Amino acid sequence: MAREYYTITELTREFDISTRTLRFYEDEGLIQPLRRGRTRLFRPSDRHLVKQIMRGKRLGFSINEIREIIKMYDEPPGEAGQLRLLIKRIEEKRSDLRQKRRDLEETLAELDQAEESCVERLAELGVNT
Amino acid sequence: MAREYYTITELTREFDISTRTLRFYEDEGLIQPLRRGRTRLFRPSDRHLVKQIMRGKRLGFSINEIREIIKMYDEPPGEAGQLRLLIKRIEEKRSDLRQKRRDLEETLAELDQAEESCVERLAELGVNT
DNA sequence: GCTGCGATTGACTTTTACGTAAATGCCGTG
DNA sequence: CACGGCATTTACGTAAAAGTCAATCGCAGC
Numbered sequence: 331m332a333r334e335y336y337t338i339t340e341l342t343r344e345f346d347i348s349t350r351t352l353r354f355y356e357d358e359g360l361i362q363p364l365r366r367g368r369t370r371l372f373r374p375s376d377r378h379l380v381k382q383i384m385r386g387k388r389l390g391f392s393i394n395e396i397r398e399i400i401k402m403y404d405e406p407p408g409e410a411g412q413l414r415l416l417i418k419r420i421e422e423k424r425s426d427l428r429q430k431r432r433d434l435e436e437t438l439a440e441l442d443q444a445e446e447s448c449v450e451r452l453a454e455l456g457v458n459t
Numbered sequence: 460m461a462r463e464y465y466t467i468t469e470l471t472r473e474f475d476i477s478t479r480t481l482r483f484y485e486d487e488g489l490i491q492p493l494r495r496g497r498t499r500l501f502r503p504s505d506r507h508l509v510k511q512i513m514r515g516k517r518l519g520f521s522i523n524e525i526r527e528i529i530k531m532y533d534e535p536p537g538e539a540g541q542l543r544l545l546i547k548r549i550e551e552k553r554s555d556l557r558q559k560r561r562d563l564e565e566t567l568a569e570l571d572q573a574e575e576s577c578v579e580r581l582a583e584l585g586v587n588t
Numbered sequence: 589g590c591t592g593c594g595a596t597t598g599a600c601t602t603t604t605a606c607g608t609a610a611a612t613g614c615c616g617t618g
Numbered sequence: 619c620a621c622g623g624c625a626t627t628t629a630c631g632t633a634a635a636a637g638t639c640a641a642t643c644g645c646a647g648c
Contacts, residue, residue: 466625468624482627499626
């Protein structure tokens with residue numbers, strides 16, 4: 331079954347980050363772990379947030395952008411106008427991500443090219459030696 | 460036909476960056492435009508490099524990572540050992556990019572989810588009002 | 589009660605990736 | 619030729635995202 335709570339060091343190990351980083355994310359309001367005394371207790375939901383943060387980081391989003399994205403996963407607002415605004419912002423993020431996907435595919439294609447050149451070059455060398 | 464040379468401001472407009480940024484990339488050795496006197500002349504190849512740099516940036520690569528990637532597109536080295544090393548490093552970058560692609564798809568999926576919730580919520584509201 | 593370990597807070601430092609300002613060069617036009 | 623406009627260099631500044639360090643706390647085991 332899923333764990334009750336995680337300690338800060340458990341999460342630092344799992345995600346290969348420092349305690350300082352997790353505390354920084356808390357200061358930034360990205361996560362709000364519970365406390366027993368002064369010790370942080372990370373719930374599975376906190377852990378999932380950290381996972382989302384790390385994903386965002388790998389994709390090159392800033393803390394502010396990650397904050398925005400995470401907020402989008404929250405309960406949707408009750409008012410129609412707010413909802414439409416949120417949908418618009420979600421669509422913006424998605425088009426941002428689709429741009430990233432194009433960038434990614436192009437970069438992968440160029441790396442494929444580069445590797446092929448290397449392999450060819452290596453084959454030539456193999457013949458001559 | 461393709462342009463001979465681009466001025467610095469042409470490129471700043473095309474890529475929506477500052478002259479400072481282009482000079483910074485030159486300081487960092489990412490590009491080496493020609494000179495007429497002290498004025499920089501950007502060749503199509505320089506322009507293509509800038510394009511690659513911007514792609515790397517959008518994907519969250521640091522200047523150093525971008526430098527590494529760009530070097531991989533250069534002429535492959537002549538020595539077999541070097542070639543094998545380069546191939547290994549290219550493969551590492553590709554697995555890096557594939558991780559980013561997974562991150563990207565997961566984030567897109569979660570945003571889809573979020574948008575769906577919004578649309579549903581909006582439909583409910585539409586019924587009740 | 590002491591020791592050691594892990595956790596906490598707070599303050600200060602560092603790195604990256606530029607921004608900004610000041611002073612100056614170059615050059616085409618009226 | 620002087621002016622506007624773009625370009626250059628040098629120098630210093632800054633925001634984001636942590637890293638590092640020091641002092642302290644709480645608790646388990648001896």
